[in-house]
Structure formats: structure tokens, C-alpha cells
Amino acid sequence: MKRILSAILCLLLLAGCSGKTDSNTAPVSTGAAKPSEGAVLTEAALTRIATLGESPDDNYRVWYEVFVYSFCDSDGDGIGDLNGLRGQLPYLQELGVTGLWLMPIHPSTTYHKYNVSDYYAIDPQYGTMADFDALLADCERLGIRVILDLVVNHTGSEHPWFKTAVQYLKTLPAGAAPNPEECPYVDYYSFSTDATAIRAPKEVTGTDWWYEAPFSYDMPDLNLDNPAVRKEVENIMAFWMDKGVAGFRLDAAKEFHTGNTTKNVEVLSWLQQAATAIDPEAYMVAEVWDTFANVTAYYESGITSIFNYPFGNSDGKITAVLRGAGNPSVVTTYATALEKADKAYLGKNPDYIDAPFLSNHDVGRIAGFAQRNEQKVKLAGAMNILMSGSVFIYYGEELGMAGSGNDPSKRVAMYWNDSGEGMTRLPPDATEQAHPFGSLAAQRDDDSSIYNYYRQAIAIRKALPAISHGRTTAETALNTGCVSAQRKTWGDETCIILMNISPDQALADLSAYADWTLAASLSADGNAITLDGTTLHLPAYGVAVLIPGR
Numbered sequence: 001m002k003r004i005l006s007a008i009l010c011l012l013l014l015a016g017c018s019g020k021t022d023s024n025t026a027p028v029s030t031g032a033a034k035p036s037e038g039a040v041l042t043e044a045a046l047t048r049i050a051t052l053g054e055s056p057d058d059n060y061r062v063w064y065e066v067f068v069y070s071f072c073d074s075d076g077d078g079i080g081d082l083n084g085l086r087g088q089l090p091y092l093q094e095l096g097v098t099g100l101w102l103m104p105i106h107p108s109t110t111y112h113k114y115n116v117s118d119y120y121a122i123d124p125q126y127g128t129m130a131d132f133d134a135l136l137a138d139c140e141r142l143g144i145r146v147i148l149d150l151v152v153n154h155t156g157s158e159h160p161w162f163k164t165a166v167q168y169l170k171t172l173p174a175g176a177a178p179n180p181e182e183c184p185y186v187d188y189y190s191f192s193t194d195a196t197a198i199r200a201p202k203e204v205t206g207t208d209w210w211y212e213a214p215f216s217y218d219m220p221d222l223n224l225d226n227p228a229v230r231k232e233v234e235n236i237m238a239f240w241m242d243k244g245v246a247g248f249r250l251d252a253a254k255e256f257h258t259g260n261t262t263k264n265v266e267v268l269s270w271l272q273q274a275a276t277a278i279d280p281e282a283y284m285v286a287e288v289w290d291t292f293a294n295v296t297a298y299y300e301s302g303i304t305s306i307f308n309y310p311f312g313n314s315d316g317k318i319t320a321v322l323r324g325a326g327n328p329s330v331v332t333t334y335a336t337a338l339e340k341a342d343k344a345y346l347g348k349n350p351d352y353i354d355a356p357f358l359s360n361h362d363v364g365r366i367a368g369f370a371q372r373n374e375q376k377v378k379l380a381g382a383m384n385i386l387m388s389g390s391v392f393i394y395y396g397e398e399l400g401m402a403g404s405g406n407d408p409s410k411r412v413a414m415y416w417n418d419s420g421e422g423m424t425r426l427p428p429d430a431t432e433q434a435h436p437f438g439s440l441a442a443q444r445d446d447d448s449s450i451y452n453y454y455r456q457a458i459a460i461r462k463a464l465p466a467i468s469h470g471r472t473t474a475e476t477a478l479n480t481g482c483v484s485a486q487r488k489t490w491g492d493e494t495c496i497i498l499m500n501i502s503p504d505q506a507l508a509d510l511s512a513y514a515d516w517t518l519a520a521s522l523s524a525d526g527n528a529i530t531l532d533g534t535t536l537h538l539p540a541y542g543v544a545v546l547i548p549g550r
């Protein structure tokens with residue numbers, strides 16, 4: 001019953017009843033959503049959904065990555081803040097988001113805040129601990145889980161551990177060995193008087209000492225072999241999880257011991273176990289920016305999720321297939337690649353939850369990879385959102401925002417409107433981006449916008465949980481020509497997703513699927529997806545979802 005109610009709610013939302021609550025006053029006037037024409041879920045799907053059990057409330061979610069700095073400014077200083085984000089929770093709910101990943105929010109000397117000075121506080125640029133607690137409370141009420149960026153490959157050089165260690169080394173007589181009894185913090189890092197013994201050595205000025213800091217001089221690498229450091233990290237995790245944080249995004253997981261997968265896997269196992277000991281429901285997602293073989297190897301750690309770099313980013317499978325749109329030999333590889341990845345990851349960790357994404361704060365935005373072609377941007381969104389696991393959406397992706405060049409340019413202001421209300425200023429050194437598809441205010445009122453397409457794709461994902469929870473196999477009989485066909489199987493639930501990855505209309509012969517029903521569809525070009533007898537008409541870049549039964 002809960003499921004049919006939520007499916008109907010999805011439809012109502014898509015039909016214009018915005019998900020606004022009265023718990024917040026949004027600092028940005030975003031207006032009511034306009035009715036969306038044509039239900040994305042067919043009546044047959046709704047009838048079928050009515051027979052299903054309770055909706056799972058687990059970590060297979062729709063996560064939204066937020067760079068607080070650039071999201072929403074509530075106090076007019078031009079920098080986004082926690083209150084601004086809190087005011088936009090109704091918007092995120094309207095989109096269908098059920099989880100938030102906050103990029104670092106702790107005190108730091110940089111705009112991006114990946115060099116943390118205090119793991120137990122909120123950067124004053126973003127607000128106060130009370131603001132964070134209020135955000136968390138509202139998220140909980142709205143069923144939105146929150147994960148934080150856990151940056152423990154390194155601290156910031158302004159962190160008291162590092163400053164104390166450096167201070168101590170400066171007072172140490174030349175040639176003397178540090179005494180952990182006098183200063184335990186030296187062993188928190190990798191210091192040496194032999195610069196050749198450590199990676200990317202940076203000098204401790206005025207001494208013979210060097211420290212390891214491959215990312216930057218202000219990011220000294222932590223020594224994660226030190227039990228005292230591990231205890232500190234466990235305390236940090238417990239502090240935030242006690243507040244209600246659901247888990248963490250593990251920054252730079254392949255740099256804990258760069259080049260040593262075995263040691264990194266051990267660190268990830270410890271982090272996963274430590275989090276699970278605090279909260280059995282903990283959600284942990286690791287950043288392992290690497291090849292398919294290496295991402296697979298890291299699942300050995302038992303970590304819940306690893307970002308699926310082999311499918312995301314400009315060189316991932318989704319972009320590769322979109323680049324080959326219209327070429328059958330490229331298109332048909334998509335479903336088989338999904339099957340292969342699922343089997344490989346599952347073989348290493350039977351409880352893994354895939355973590356697909358298109359882009360994030362480190363890479364160019366999808367609008368660029370998709371050559372600013374609106375239909376391709378939409379299909380890329382569907383390819384991501386309809387993947388199994390916990391899907392991640394980078395803020396503004398739902399508007400097809402642009403973002404390329406240096407890192408700050410990939411992190412520019414969320415494009416709420418053209419009036420500037422609630423908008424943030426550019427991050428330092430960022431280049432202004434020309435967003436090809438309009439602001440939220442413009443897209444919200446346009447049924448055919450990327451934004452409304454994203455809402456529909458998310459609604460479909462939620463209504464048919466075989467999509468998020470199912471095992472994926474290529475549906476060989478239908479995976480032909482420019483139609484990519486995949487089957488998802490979750491217990492008794494099954495569905496088949498067909499995608500026309502080409503700019504031309506495609507037809508799929510469903511004569512061997514006579515007892516299947518068209519459950520949902522997504523149109524990229526405005527033309528309807530129709531079932532004519534046993535022939536499915538898929539317009540350019542169109543998507544259809546079939547479920548068994550008539």
C-alpha cells in the first residue's frame with residue numbers, strides 16, 4: 001500500500017503538486033512546478049505497483065552531491081551556506097533526492113575545504129553547528145540521509161596535530177630522534193630527515209625534516225598505520241554519526257598508500273567495520289578513481305560502495321556509448337558492460353551497492369561530454385539514474401549546467417535563476433560558465449526541460465525498485481541495432497529497460513514479449529514512446545521500461 005501511495009505521489013509531484021513543506025522558507029523563490037504532460041508511469045505500471053510490498057528504505061538512494069560554497073547563499077555574503085541548503089530541501093525533495101553528500105564543511109584555509117583544520121566543527125563560512133543540526137533534523141523529517149566527506153588521507157597543515165608536530169621538530173636538536181612520549185603527533189604523519197624516503201616531500205622550514213604531502217604542501221599525509229590515528233578517525237566518525245549522519249564519502253581512498261592496493265583494501269576494511277560498529281546501517285562510499293580492474297579489486301575490502309568511475313566521467317562507459325550513438329556495435333556493448341561490472345563487483349562483495357555517477361566536482365560536467373546536445377544530456381541522465389545501486393547526481397546536473405576548465409570552474413554557482421537571488425559568487429579563480437539550458441526557474445515551467453526529465457527518471461526509478469536493487473543482465477534478444485536492452489531482476493521483480501541510443505527512431509520487435517507491459521517511458525525529443533501491437537516505437541534517445549504481465 002505504501003508503494004502505491006508513493007507511486008501516486010510521484011505522479012502527483014510530476015503533475016505539479018510541488019513537494020514543498022512548511023518547515024522552511026526557501027531564500028530563493030523557485031515557484032510551483034508546472035504540470036507535466038503525459039504520465040511517465042503507465043496505468044498498467046500503477047496497477048502492478050499496487051501488488052508490491054513495502055518500499056525498501058535502505059541505502060539504495062538518489063544521492064545529490066552538494067558543494068555548499070556554490071549552492072545557495074542565505075545571508076547575502078555571496079558564499080553558499082548550510083541555511084541556504086536547508087532552505088532548498090523542498091526543492092531537492094521535489095526533484096526526488098533521498099540522500100545528500102556534502103563536500104567538506106569543516107574549517108579550512110581553502111575555498112574547497114579538502115585541507116581540514118578541525119574535524120569537529122563547521123567552517124564559519126558555511127554557518128554554525130546549530131545550523132548543521134537544524135539541517136540534519138529537517139533532512140531526517142524529509143527522509144533524506146546525509147553523508148559527509150571524510151578526508152583522512154591527509155589533514156590540513158593548519159590542523160593542531162600537524163602544527164604541534166612541526167613545532168616540536170623545530171625545537172628538536174639536530175640529529176635527535178623524536179620522542180613519541182614528548183610529542184605523539186610526529187607519528188601521526190610521515191616525517192623523515194631523508195627526503196628520498198618519502199613521497200612528494202615538502203620541507204619543514206628551518207629544520208632538516210621533510211613531510212609527505214603528495215596533494216599539496218598544505219595537505220600533509222596522515223599515517224593511517226598508527227593506531228592512535230585510527231582511534232582519532234573512529235572518534236570523528238562516531239561524533240558525526242551520533243548526530244545522525246548516515247555515513248561518509250571516503251576521499252582519496254587509493255592514496256592512503258598510493259600504489260599499494262593490498263594496504264588500501266585493508267584501510268577500507270577497517271573504515272567500513274568501524275562505521276558499521278557505530279551504526280549497522282552506515283553508508284560508506286569510497287573514491288577510488290581508477291580502472292575497472294582496480295575498482296573491482298577494492299570491493300574485496302567489503303566497502304559498501306565505490307564510485308563507478310569506469311562508467312562515469314568523460315572517459316567512462318556512458319560517455320563512450322553516447323559518443324558512439326547510432327553505431328550498433330558501440331550501443332550493444334552498453335548492456336553487456338553493465339552485466340560484466342555487476343558480476344565482477346558482486347564476485348568481490350556480495351553486499352556491494354554500486355555508486356554510479358556522471359560527473360562530480362573533480363571532472364568536467366556532463367553537458368560538455370554530451371556536446372551540449374540536450375537529448376544526449378537527457379539520455380545520459382537516464383543511463384545514470386536507471387543504473388542499479390545508489391545513484392549520485394552532482395548539483396546542477398539536473399539543469400545540464402556547464403562546468404569545465406580548472407577545478408573551481410567545475411564548481412560554479414547553482415543556477416537557480418537569472419535574478420541572482422540566492423546565487424553565490426564564483427569560487428576563486430573560476431571562469432564564468434555559459435550554461436546552455438537555462439536556470440531552474442526557466443526549466444521548471446518547461447515540461448520538456450532537462451530538469452523535468454530528471455524528475456521523471458527519478459520517479460520511475462523509485463516506483464520500480466527492481467531498477468535500483470536488481471541484478472543487471474543484457475537482454476540479448478532485444479539488445480540489437482541501436483537499442484540497448486538490459487534486464488533487472490530483484491527477487492520476484494523484473495523489468496527490462498530499452499534505450500534507443502541513436503538520433504533516429506528505432507523499432508523494437510516485442511513479439512516474443514507478448515505478455516509484457518509498457519510500464520514507463522522517457523522521451524528526450526518530445527515524441528511519445530508507443531507500443532503498436534508488438535512493435536515498440538522508440539524516438540531518438542527514447543527510453544522504455546517493460547514489466548511482465550498484462
Ligand code: ACG
Nearest residue numbers: 112114215216251252253254255287289290291315362407
Ligand atoms: C580527491 C577529491 C579532490 C580533492 C582531493 C584531495 C582528493 O575528490 O577534490 O582535491 O583531498 C587523484 C586522487 C583522487 C583525488 C584527485 C584530485 N580526488 O586519486 O583521490 O586526484 C588519475 C589517477 C587518479 C587521480 C586523477 C586526477 O588515477 O588517482 O585522482 O588522475 O588526478 C583515466 C584513468 C584514471 C585517471 C584519469 C585522469 O580516467 O582511468 O586513472 O585518474 O584518466 O587522468 C582538492 C581540491 C582540488 C585541489 C586539491 C589539491 O578539490 O581542487 O587541486 O585538493
